[in-house]
Amino acid sequence: MYLSRSLLWTVSAFVVVAAQSTDGILNLVKRRLPNHVNDFEFHLLGNSTGLLPSAINATNDEYSVSSTSDGKILVEGNSLIALASGLHRYLTDTVHVDIFWYIGSRLDLAPLHLPPLDVPINGSSIVPWRYHFNTVTFSYTAAFWTWEDWELELDWLALRGVNLPLAWVGYEKILVETLQELGMTDAEILPYFSGPAFQAWNRFGNIQGSWGGELPMEWIDGQFELQKNITARMVELGMTPVLPCITGFVPRAITRVLPDAMVVNGSQWDGFPVDYTNVTFLEPVDPAFTELQKSFISKQAAAYGNITHIYTLDQYNENHPYSGDLDYLKNVSYNTWKSLKAADPEAIWLMQGWLFYDQEEFWTGERIEAYLGGVPENGDMLILDLFSESYPQWQRTNSYFGKPWIWCQLHDYGQSMGLYGQIMNVTINPIEALANSTSLVGFGLTMEGQEGNEIMYDLLLDQAWSGSPVDTETYFHNWVTRRYAGSGNVPEQLYSGWETMRSTVYNNTNLSSAVAVTRSIMELSPNITGLTGQILTTINYDPAMLLSVFYTMFSAAQINPALWQNQAYQYDMVDITRQVYSNAFQSAYEELIGAYNSPHSNTTIAAAGKKLTNLMHTLDAVLLTNPSFSLSTRLTAARSFSTNTTLSDFYEYDARNQITLWGPDGEISDYASKSWGGLVGGYYLPRWKIFISYLEETDVGSYNTTVLNQRLSEFEMAWQNGTGVQEGAIQGGVGSLEEILGELVGSGVFSRG
Numbered sequence: 001m002y003l004s005r006s007l008l009w010t011v012s013a014f015v016v017v018a019a020q021s022t023d024g025i026l027n028l029v030k031r032r033l034p035n036h037v038n039d040f041e042f043h044l045l046g047n048s049t050g051l052l053p054s055a056i057n058a059t060n061d062e063y064s065v066s067s068t069s070d071g072k073i074l075v076e077g078n079s080l081i082a083l084a085s086g087l088h089r090y091l092t093d094t095v096h097v098d099i100f101w102y103i104g105s106r107l108d109l110a111p112l113h114l115p116p117l118d119v120p121i122n123g124s125s126i127v128p129w130r131y132h133f134n135t136v137t138f139s140y141t142a143a144f145w146t147w148e149d150w151e152l153e154l155d156w157l158a159l160r161g162v163n164l165p166l167a168w169v170g171y172e173k174i175l176v177e178t179l180q181e182l183g184m185t186d187a188e189i190l191p192y193f194s195g196p197a198f199q200a201w202n203r204f205g206n207i208q209g210s211w212g213g214e215l216p217m218e219w220i221d222g223q224f225e226l227q228k229n230i231t232a233r234m235v236e237l238g239m240t241p242v243l244p245c246i247t248g249f250v251p252r253a254i255t256r257v258l259p260d261a262m263v264v265n266g267s268q269w270d271g272f273p274v275d276y277t278n279v280t281f282l283e284p285v286d287p288a289f290t291e292l293q294k295s296f297i298s299k300q301a302a303a304y305g306n307i308t309h310i311y312t313l314d315q316y317n318e319n320h321p322y323s324g325d326l327d328y329l330k331n332v333s334y335n336t337w338k339s340l341k342a343a344d345p346e347a348i349w350l351m352q353g354w355l356f357y358d359q360e361e362f363w364t365g366e367r368i369e370a371y372l373g374g375v376p377e378n379g380d381m382l383i384l385d386l387f388s389e390s391y392p393q394w395q396r397t398n399s400y401f402g403k404p405w406i407w408c409q410l411h412d413y414g415q416s417m418g419l420y421g422q423i424m425n426v427t428i429n430p431i432e433a434l435a436n437s438t439s440l441v442g443f444g445l446t447m448e449g450q451e452g453n454e455i456m457y458d459l460l461l462d463q464a465w466s467g468s469p470v471d472t473e474t475y476f477h478n479w480v481t482r483r484y485a486g487s488g489n490v491p492e493q494l495y496s497g498w499e500t501m502r503s504t505v506y507n508n509t510n511l512s513s514a515v516a517v518t519r520s521i522m523e524l525s526p527n528i529t530g531l532t533g534q535i536l537t538t539i540n541y542d543p544a545m546l547l548s549v550f551y552t553m554f555s556a557a558q559i560n561p562a563l564w565q566n567q568a569y570q571y572d573m574v575d576i577t578r579q580v581y582s583n584a585f586q587s588a589y590e591e592l593i594g595a596y597n598s599p600h601s602n603t604t605i606a607a608a609g610k611k612l613t614n615l616m617h618t619l620d621a622v623l624l625t626n627p628s629f630s631l632s633t634r635l636t637a638a639r640s641f642s643t644n645t646t647l648s649d650f651y652e653y654d655a656r657n658q659i660t661l662w663g664p665d666g667e668i669s670d671y672a673s674k675s676w677g678g679l680v681g682g683y684y685l686p687r688w689k690i691f692i693s694y695l696e697e698t699d700v701g702s703y704n705t706t707v708l709n710q711r712l713s714e715f716e717m718a719w720q721n722g723t724g725v726q727e728g729a730i731q732g733g734v735g736s737l738e739e740i741l742g743e744l745v746g747s748g749v750f751s752r753g
Ligand SMILES: *[C@@H]1O[C@H](CO)[C@@H](O)[C@H](O)[C@H]1NC(C)=O
Pocket: 006, 007, 011, 012, 013, 014, 054, 057
């Protein structure tokens, strides 16, 4: 039934690439299951043509996994990604091992003798495309990723059946060369770029330039090399990379070489000073636009090969068009489309649909229709309905007026860390959408940052292989089995802890109180007002429930102490402890403010304040036991991109700035905050201490926001330029997780919060 939907689309020709081989999947097995290289056979079946799939004409993927008479596991499928998906299904459902973000590959835990299959396992996708990445994930999560990090990510994607990943890394290199060809000098080009941790918004035309240092050519070249590896691996694994192209955003100095260029200034973004925003936009109607497009796309193909026809292109992401006039909008998209077609006759324009939600007032139905309508062939566009689980736009836009689109789970902002999920929505709604919209061609993940809550991402990608909503109870149970592989039997307590979370933290249905991952108020700038009860800080379940989950899951390791050596258990216990503390912090904060607002003595504030700072001390110690929750991991990664201290310092500054002030002067401060060890103790704790001292010395009537803000700001600005790894507030040796949690439970500190 679903196969037929692909017939609806006008089509592009296939691209011939190297003869289809299964080497990519075999290499994955070599990397992750080195003891089993000879235990698997992979066969491409049916109409596998050895051709890259065209964008819109793609068919669903199908696999079958069975045992052969000579004891091997045979994986058959109609595409490489079908083979990877079939392999994954066998590994997760039969062998009970998987690969996870932050924990890494656990596939090597598979037993020496792989379990045979009495009955083949068959699977078929219900949508031809499974998409991954938000443009900003490249900055929030992947800015300082090495090739090794990318390899893990790409194996994760392949096994989960993702066949359409965004591939933004290295964009700047091709743009530099394109602009150089036009006659621009490096001195004109390089100051346009934003720092390593802010490239996503520069690519979107939200910001330009870099604070704290200029983006060096060393960085640009290194990322370009990295992208060669990334795109080659994507293709090898059977994915179609979505590559960048010319959007129109260019350095202001372009008018020196093109004095008649039709340029306009983009709008101001999020309070950034004009020098850093209002990015210059070359109007697509200008013939130079098409020339740049041709040059860019041919240079890109020369660098990475003719590996895709799908290009990511966002012109108005949180940016207002120069004019809201319908003809203007239609003309912009029409000429943009023409430029793509001139560069690649099979080009398909992929666009994030975020603007239609975020700038909903501007983007009225008729403006959307005009802008999308500028692309005459429906099949030449692919829209990401970016936040389908909370703010779907496909209904109000009448399925994007016929343009193909993808149902995406956004889930989190700025790589926030709260435990959160909408299990009902991501299982029920995409299936309903598929039944209602003939132009829906894929499901995808568009998180701003990859964080915890990994089960929520798995769930949607697995939903792409089931025609009815996944039964989440069974799903969670099976997921827990493979999550904790490697430590013998999984104690009942772990199943029961996750089952409780399934029906609480992961079952938000109240979209008026929370729409995405929440963040701890501990991470926000201290204030006597405005912190709690916001859409991103509301706790949507009974905190006592989560504390009981903590105890339940803690007791699992009393039954099976080997869990303390299990990386998944370590990660999850830190994560749950983090959330318990973050919840406890809210009540402690409310007590503090209550003390402050009542006729007080200095001692009640001091006592209430002590409670907050104690919580932060302890939490910092817990977080520091795990590199995935430590600031030092990110800062060390950033520094390692250069051997030149000046540049390492700049990269570290950039990494620090993104997660704290987010802008030269705190333009969107704390948006990408993190409960990381070293940041809790080294940044948030000092801020709260400044706040508590101020409350102690100032009665309610004399509270002066300016004075307090100055003190906070002085500390925040100084912290930006720190270097080297701060070990936070806990000095003199950090205990193991087992010791620290054991002490907390024993002393009852926990239950007192
Ligand atoms: C697109 O798909 C349809 C149905 O599978 C097929 O008939 C047509 O030949 C395909 N077009 C191209 C260019 O591959």
